[in-house]
Amino acid sequence: MGGTTTPVLWVVTLLAFAISGWRFWLLFRPLLSARPAHRTDRLGERLRGVIGDIGLHRRLLRFTYSGVLHALIFSGFLVLFTAIIEAFGSGLFPGFSLHVIGGDTWIALLQNIFSILIIVGLVMAAYQRFVVKPLRFQGSNQYDATVIYVLVLAIVLTMLLEAAARMAILAEPSPWRPLSSLGMYLLVGLNITGDRAIVAEHVFYWAHIAAILGFLIYIPGSKHRHMFTAAPNIFFRPLTPKGQLPPPQQTEESAPEIVTEYRDFTWKDLLDTLSCTECGRCQSVCPAYAGGKPLSPKKLIMNLRDGMLTDQGLLDSPDHAMPIVGGVIAPETLWSCTTCRACMEVCPVHIEHVPKIVKLRRSMIEQGTIEPLLQSTLTNFQSQGNSFGKPPKQRARWTKDLSYKIKDARKEPVDILWFVGDFASFDERAQKLTVQVGELLALAGVDVGILYDGERNSGNDIRRVGDEGLFELLATHNIEQLRDCQFNRIMTTDPHSLNALKSEYPAFGAKYEVVHYSQLFLELIKEGKLKVEPSAGATVTYHDPCYLGRYNGGFDAPRELIETMGHTLKEMPRNRENSFCCGAGGGRIFMEDNPTGERPSENRIHEALGLGGVSYFVVSCPKDVVMYTAAIQAVGAEDKIAVRDLAELISESVVVPTEVATHDNA
Amino acid sequence: MRALIFVEHSNGVVSENAFEMLLLAKSIGAECHGLICTGDAGAAQALGTQLTGFDAVSAVADPTVGHYNPEAVLIALKAAVETQAPDVVMTSYSTAGVDLAAGLAVRSERPMLGYVTDLELNSGGLSATSQVYGGKLTAKTDLPLPAVTTVMPGARKAGSLSGAAPAVTMLKPDLSGARTRVREIITPDNSSGVNLGNADMIFCVGRALGGTEKLPLAEALAAALKAELAGSRPVIDAGWLPKIRQVGKSGTKVKPKLYLMAGVSGAPEHLEGMESSELIIAINSDEQAPIFRKAHYGTACDMFQLIPALTERLNSGNS
Amino acid sequence: MHIAVILRLNPVLTDELELTEGGKDIDREWIGFELNPMDDQALEQSVLLKEAHGAKVTAIAAEAEGGERLLRTALARGVDDVLLISNKKDDDAPPPSSRARTPLLVEAIKQVKPDLVITGILSTDDLYGELAPQLAACLNWPQASAVSDVRLDGMVLTVRQEYAGGMAALIEMDLPAVIGLQTAASPPRYVAGSKLRDLLNTKVPEMEASAEFAEDLSEATTLNLPDTSGGAEMIEGDAKSVAARIHEILMERGLV
Structure with a gap:
């Protein structure tokens, strides 16, 4: 390399980096005005997660075919990075070469092998996307994916052909470059050798450079920016208990801030949207989507992202900020979520769908935009502390069917405090099972008591509906009741109560040992x-x-x-x-x-x-x-x-x- | 025993309720006086001729009460009570009845009893049966006299008594002090072509519908039945259906061949509007709902399962 | 413009009602209480008027139990001020009727001095007279019940009064006046729990009324569960079989 190559390459490379950098800046600029999220604790654990989910493809491989093809392309890219270094290094700094550490021997061999793997991965990907067409790709950007396949293929082929042309100059194949050698025979067969091969080498070199820089410029606007965002997104994942939702961030005034515009999200929320690969795994496991509800976790994240990128007001006047609920995301979409967490569990880049949905629900609740049945149920919670609108005194009515008088844990110490929960207390069908559980506990001689009319709904689902204040009212009530009781462990048949008591109440300084009845009965047996x-x-x-x-x-x-x-x-x-x-x-x-x-x-x-x-x-x-x-x-x-x-x-x-x-x- | 019955009328026709109250008053052996409030003497006479069976009729003819005016009519009623000293004043349980009865009771320092469905004589006064708690309970009250009552529409089957209508005596109370003026009369907008009053089949949904999201289910059943879709007051108030589709006290009174209803508990105000239907079938998950006392057939089956099931059944059966 | 809205607690009627021994009252031990739905409409309408005309709204209640909570909810819904009338009834006696409460409420209204009083057209236990006309009679103010629309123009009030058969009239009244509201211009709004939580420790002002409860006929009343015989023939079974039976009934009568 030499002559005009070096200055031209410097110019185009710097230009491409500048354009790409500017495009990235536009994308990430909103993160600077977003709210803080504290995600820099437990660094070792964070790093291990990155290694597991990127290095070992832990989550990706749950979808075997997709996981394997991703592993092929991903590993290929790591190896091909050496070729990119070689190409740019030699062009920008004449004399630079990986030759000294084996650039023409074992590294070249690896490049050739992994080129094959990439091509196999690309063929698998294309086959899946264009022939198999899994439903999870519905709504993803097919054009973007196609452009990426073409660019990646171009990078690989031009790399191989450049080496082939170089060898074709003297028609000397290299055993370290089996694939390129095949290309060389092809070129030689086409009579491209000697000077013509020198020209061909230049053409392929520049084509290679163009493909790489094209990729670089293209990538900020593509879902393939996840090459850069996946690792930080996984690194900054939440490490709080899965069952604990982030509380609303307090502002200087007492009222908690709600999310109405993008700047109300945390920077991690926004990074999530930029990390989405549109792979649709979340969509494929979503019960709301499966039931025909207007919610796809994938589309939710994509729409939030697209909304953010068109929101010109973020940095400027607050009047121009785009409303999210009703503007970018329909209320029905947000109400459709069951908060089952399947999407978050399957997401390869650890996007946090549920907390975003809950944050947006909070804003709807604060503004009173809420469907009639939910309104009357929440009003029941406000007035009676349960969804059934029954007076607290009726809560322990099911105990009438017990063969014994169950202890009032507020009046005497018990070993197991049974937090019964709304459905188990009030629903007719569930009540029968509650009585059975009570009889079994007696049979096992368990020293058990309940809170009688002191219990209120745990608030788990109310928090998820987005009524944070009501959740706090219920939680503090229950915590006050529990504070006056003596017990060793809390038992519940209701997983929702379990989650609130175990994962949410500690945020109020109330820590209990909580067991599900399945665990307690197994112990007793x-x-x-x-x-x-x-x-x-x-x-x-x-x-x-x-x-x-x-x-x-x-x-x-x-x-x-x-x-x-x-x-x-x-x-x-x-x-x-x-x-x-x-x-x-x-x-x-x-x-x-x-x-x-x-x-x-x-x-x-x-x-x-x-x-x-x-x-x-x-x-x-x-x-x-x-x-x-x-x-x-x-x-x-x-x-x-x-x-x-x-x-x-x-x-x-x-x-x-x-x-x-x-x-x-x- | 003397009863003063406040006679309501609209478009020159005396309300059926007046005759229902007349029969109820006669059943306790009362001498029945009627009071008409209207705009001019001619109208008063015309209405008076309809009041066959009444023992006496008096009228207030004054432009102030040309249309019902809550404050002026109360002054007129109180004046009539003062001159006639009835033992029991009866108004219908209607908008006017709500305005007048309790106000009159306070102003004339009489006890008052509402939602009356029956009256019987007992020693020292009357024994009254009322509906209370939205029709979920009945109340029996020993009613000392003199008293004021509001009577539930339908307390007696209206039927005219034979005999001539009594002559109308004019009363001239001073209505000049009224601070209330009627500005505009609003008749129901019938431009939509919905006419529940003439419908043969009606499918009525209640509060349990929950929201407009479920309307398509109800509409599908109405279509399968070739019935008009109607709603109870909460459904109209919530804006799920237009006012023109309201059945009940503040809506339309209906008499269809079939009145199928889902999620309507059967408050007295609703029953008033539909109890003369030939066949009433009620769907309500609360087995204690008052509607089951009026309906011919009932089921506590979940309406959201039953409505589609019935729609399917009708559609397949009809095809 | 100052509006007083009167709020009452009512038993939740979706549950089965039971009677106390002797039938003098419903068994209140096991039932829930809620803001009377018509008073809920009145509350909403008051706040809508406040929003439209900048009126001040004071909510008044005379409940022995749950009054503070009720009034805090009203504050959360947007009223400016609340007043709880302390209620001196015996512990075991049923809550006083609207008629019994009227003198206490009148005293409170005279203290608050509103231009307009709004309350629900009725509550389902208003056996001895609905509240609005009684308040108006005691205050000697004009009154209209069954109101579905309220407009203010200076000291003149225009309301839409609803009649049977979908008829209605626009009625103009000089203030001060009393309204028995049937339907607010928009359904009652939802108040987020955060507003209730923030008001949790708000002191609700109380007044001792010097007036006594008015006499009503409650001593003379006995409640009964209605005779259910002669009611509907109940169709049992799952949705499919019930649908089949209804279809059969309709066919027998030639309705389908």
């Missing part, structure tokens, strides 16, 4: 306090409730219980972290449920029916009992499958000691 005789055994399937499983990692106890009862567990395809929400979470159960398509709960029942020969659909959440009983009726499968709560399974298999039995008969 293992300790021999509750004797069970495995039944004849049915083939059953088990549904992981979002707030027990995905949020709080309670996957194993329910499964162990099912097996201890002698049943055969047949897993649904979507299980554990990949469980499919019943559709009731995030306050959805308080809102209108207009049938827009197959309800998530019905979709799930079909999944269970698809297993074949499963007689029980086992659940471990009072809301699931209600949701799936209705879903089985709706799909008309009453004769094929039945909902069973864990408590029912245990009750069916439990051994009632004879003295208790005679006592009952007396």
